[in-house]
Amino acid sequence: MKSFNFSDESINKIYENKLIEKIQQFFIKYCLFNKQCVNYYDIYENNSDDIIKIRLKNKIYGWYYLQWYKHFDNRGYSDIKYDLPIEINNLRRINKIIKSKSKFKYEIKNNFTTIQGIYSGDYSYSWEFQDMFSLLENRGIQKIAVSQDMFNNLLSYDPGVYAIEIITCDSVNINRSYCIFDDFPTLEDDIINLPIGVYNQLKITPNDKNFKFRIVKPEKGKRIKLKCFIDPSDIFDDIKNQLTLELSKHKIISLNQIICVESDKNHSIIPFLVTELFPNNILDITDIDLEIDFEECLNFENPIESLFLYFNS
Numbered sequence: 001m002k003s004f005n006f007s008d009e010s011i012n013k014i015y016e017n018k019l020i021e022k023i024q025q026f027f028i029k030y031c032l033f034n035k036q037c038v039n040y041y042d043i044y045e046n047n048s049d050d051i052i053k054i055r056l057k058n059k060i061y062g063w064y065y066l067q068w069y070k071h072f073d074n075r076g077y078s079d080i081k082y083d084l085p086i087e088i089n090n091l092r093r094i095n096k097i098i099k100s101k102s103k104f105k106y107e108i109k110n111n112f113t114t115i116q117g118i119y120s121g122d123y124s125y126s127w128e129f130q131d132m133f134s135l136l137e138n139r140g141i142q143k144i145a146v147s148q149d150m151f152n153n154l155l156s157y158d159p160g161v162y163a164i165e166i167i168t169c170d171s172v173n174i175n176r177s178y179c180i181f182d183d184f185p186t187l188e189d190d191i192i193n194l195p196i197g198v199y200n201q202l203k204i205t206p207n208d209k210n211f212k213f214r215i216v217k218p219e220k221g222k223r224i225k226l227k228c229f230i231d232p233s234d235i236f237d238d239i240k241n242q243l244t245l246e247l248s249k250h251k252i253i254s255l256n257q258i259i260c261v262e263s264d265k266n267h268s269i270i271p272f273l274v275t276e277l278f279p280n281n282i283l284d285i286t287d288i289d290l291e292i293d294f295e296e297c298l299n300f301e302n303p304i305e306s307l308f309l310y311f312n313s
Contacts, residue, residue, distance in 0.1 A: 254282040
């Protein structure tokens with residue numbers, strides 16, 4: 001301690017009052033990283049580094065950082081167990097960890113609005129082939145007509161590329177979907193027609209009706225990684241050129257979106273799944289040279305059947 005310029009008197013007081021032991025005991029009691037969570041079986045499938053812990057009523061709980069993020073969006077700054085306000089220092093700690101880990105980064109333009117979403121197709125208990133044809137026909141471009149109020153909000157912003165972020169109304173489903181604005185608003189104020197791609201990204205069915213929407217402004221993209229639903233080697237002469245042409249029709253791309261590309265050999269429409277994006281999970285891809293990489297393709301042979309099996313799996 002003398003190396004830190006402590007006087008002999010100070011050192012003696014530290015030893016006599018056992019201050020070092022008290023500090024050690026304090027950290028052992030209140031440090032969370034080495035504590036096991038009482039809800040271990042809810043989180044054991046996640047990487048332990050991705051779990052954010054909190055002490056609630058003298059017990060340690062932990063949740064996946066994206067579940068915290070979704071809960072804050074859905075319920076405000078409360079804990080997930082009891083839905084009680086979180087003390088400010090704990091809240092800062094949790095938000096700092098979320099910010100450092102999450103790839104859902106963008107400029108938020110307004111607060112979430114609860115709204116009813118419906119699917120324009122005829123869905124009963126499973127997806128049909130007609131739904132797959134619809135996805136191929138619109139090439140995976142996710143566009144929705146919003147209410148006049150939300151459309152007016154868009155018009156009030158500076159020129160740029162904006163997206164509609166869509167989440168479910170619970171704190172469990174951590175998936176997010178993104179759409180661009182249709183050219184005109186809808187006449188309905190509280191109901192919006194959702195494209196099939198939204199249900200795929202959120203991992204839900206049209207039986208789910210309630211959603212939350214807000215406007216975000218994504219950052220420019222740099223790199224995208226795709227997984228083809230079938231082996232593309234005999235379908236394209238120049239797959240990257242075809243993808244570049246197709247992506248030029250999109251303003252945004254987001255994680256787990258399905259985009260559909262026309263073959264330059266037989267003009268069939270081939271689906272690709274977006275598996276990775278850089279730097280964020282939603283990107284503005286207008287007026288940029290986007291780096292395109294590929295993962296090993298899925299083990300299907302027919303593009304329609306591959307989508308049908310994928311959606312109904």
